[in-house]
Amino acid sequence: MSVAILRELSATPEASQRELARSTGVSLGKLNYALRALVDKGWVKVGNFSRSQHKLGYAYLLTPRGIEAKAKLTKSFLARKMREYDALREEIEQLKREVGGG
Template sequence: MSERILDDETRYRLLRLLADDPSLSQRDLATEIGISVGKVNYCLRALLNKGYIKATNFKNNRHRAAYLYKLTPAGIRAKAQAASCFLERKQAEYERLEAELAELRREVRQASSGSDMES
């Protein structure tokens, strides 16, 4: 179940955001990624359990307890691996979309030249 929720894209985006700003709240992470706070909490626990991040308490500016999420060396490696998988998948999507666009352009040209002949 955890692998379906914590897929490569979510793992990569969480690790990238935390590498850039370890003090982001779970609500901030949820907003940035476009997922629920509950899913962020679940994913962060999975990252903690895998040893990819460490969480330490600190007081934020609203005098409330908050966490600082720091990537571990294993987390840095996991981020690089997730980035590679994410890039491969996005590149394949791009190539499929590019081929589909080329086909649509061809169909539009054929339809345009066909309607010119009918006039």
């Protein structure tokens, strides 16, 4: 979940929490909880900005530590997915051999 949130924040720092929750597929409460944790870790900085004359909004900006964390999490995520892919492919090949299809 952290990778998806960091990716979305990087792409759209001005998005509302509701928009971020929708785009990452998590509940608003879960997103709020995760954002607070990311701020506490120093990976995200919250800044105020004016969306219009009558409304105050927030920007969620990745800090340098957040950018580094995003890169590490992405690398770890991709490595895990590649291992899963390799294991699944091997399992499929084994099943093909068992049924005589390969």
